[in-house]
Amino acid sequence: MEENGGNPDWMSHLPEKLLDVPLWNLAIPGSHDSMSFCLDESSPVLHSEPTFIKVLDRLFPCCTRPCVYRWATTQCVLSDQCNLGVRYLDLRIALKPGVDRRLFFAHGIYTLMTVKEALIQLAVWLEDHPKEVVIVSCSHFDSLTDRDHSELVDYIITLFGKKLCSPQDSPTLRSCWSKGQQVIASYDKDQVVSQHPQLWSGIPYWYADSTDPRKVISYLEEQKSGGRPAGFFVSGLNLTEDVRYVLHHPFQNMRKMTTAALSLLLGWASEQQPGPEVGGVNIICCDFVAASQFCSLVIGLNYKLLLAGRAQ
Numbered sequence: 001m002e003e004n005g006g007n008p009d010w011m012s013h014l015p016e017k018l019l020d021v022p023l024w025n026l027a028i029p030g031s032h033d034s035m036s037f038c039l040d041e042s043s044p045v046l047h048s049e050p051t052f053i054k055v056l057d058r059l060f061p062c063c064t065r066p067c068v069y070r071w072a073t074t075q076c077v078l079s080d081q082c083n084l085g086v087r088y089l090d091l092r093i094a095l096k097p098g099v100d101r102r103l104f105f106a107h108g109i110y111t112l113m114t115v116k117e118a119l120i121q122l123a124v125w126l127e128d129h130p131k132e133v134v135i136v137s138c139s140h141f142d143s144l145t146d147r148d149h150s151e152l153v154d155y156i157i158t159l160f161g162k163k164l165c166s167p168q169d170s171p172t173l174r175s176c177w178s179k180g181q182q183v184i185a186s187y188d189k190d191q192v193v194s195q196h197p198q199l200w201s202g203i204p205y206w207y208a209d210s211t212d213p214r215k216v217i218s219y220l221e222e223q224k225s226g227g228r229p230a231g232f233f234v235s236g237l238n239l240t241e242d243v244r245y246v247l248h249h250p251f252q253n254m255r256k257m258t259t260a261a262l263s264l265l266l267g268w269a270s271e272q273q274p275g276p277e278v279g280g281v282n283i284i285c286c287d288f289v290a291a292s293q294f295c296s297l298v299i300g301l302n303y304k305l306l307l308a309g310r311a312q
Helices: 051-059 061-072 078-084 115-128 146-163 173-179 190-194 213-225 243-248 254-270 294-300 303-308
Strands: 028-031 088-095 103-107 109-114 134-142 183-187 234-236 283-286
Touching (some): 028 088, 061 254, 078 115, 088 283, 103 115, 115 134, 115 146, 146 183, 146 190, 213 234
Parallel strands (some): 134 183
Antiparallel strands (some): 103 109
C-alpha cells in the first residue's frame, strides 16, 4: 500500500515528552540513494564501477545504461520524500565528466540534477516547514578533488547558515527549534570535517549487501546485538543486486525486487524500538519510500518511548 497524505510536519506534531529526546534516540525515516529519481540514462557509468561494467559500457552503452538505470532508480522526487516524512537524505556525490566541474549525484550512473539544485530545493522546503530537522549525509565523493570538497562545503555552509546544527551540541527537537536549526550536515571525509566545525562526521550505515530480505534482517539483528553507536546511525533495509543476479533476472528491476521483499522488511521494522539501549534503532532507510507505509511506520515507533517511560 502506498503512503497517502504524508507526514510533512511530523516532528512538530510529536508529543511534548519526546521534544527533549536526543535526535539519535528517535526513530527517523530515511531514504537510501535519495537522489536516484533523476538518473541520466545517457551518462556513462561511474569510474568506481567494476571494470567489467565499465568495459560493457564502452562497448554497448545502448544496452548497459538502460540496465543500470532500471536497477539504480530507487526513489521519488526530493520534495515528495520530505513530505512523506523522510528526514535523512543519503546524498552520494560525484564529479560528472566533461561538465564544467559541476557536482552531481550518482548511483551507478550520474544524475541530471546538480548538487546545488538539490540543496536549493531542500532549503526552500525547510523554509515552508520551520520545525522539521533534516539530516543531510554527504558521501562517496566519486572523483572529487580537494578544491571540489572545499567549494561544496563552503556552499553548504553559506546556503544553510544559522540553520546548521553544530556537532558540539546534543540536538533535540526543542533545542533545534529554540536556535532555528534545521540541518545536520554529515560529511564522510574526516579531513574535511576536521577543518569545518559546522560539519558532523560520517554516519555509520548498517548495510547487508544482499538480495535476500532474510539475510538483511539477520545482518541487522547481528549488528544490534553488538550494541548501537553512541550517536546517529542507520539501519538499511535496502536490497543490493550484483551482476550475477541481474543476468539471471533479465526482466526484473530494483522496484520489483524491493516490492516483493517489503512485507518481510517492514515487518521487521514494525518490531523495532528507538532509544539508547542495546537493540535500539535510530535512522531506518529504505528504497522506494513512497511505495508503502514505511515513513508512517517508522515515525510511529517513537510512541513506544512513551509506553516504555523512556522519553528522556
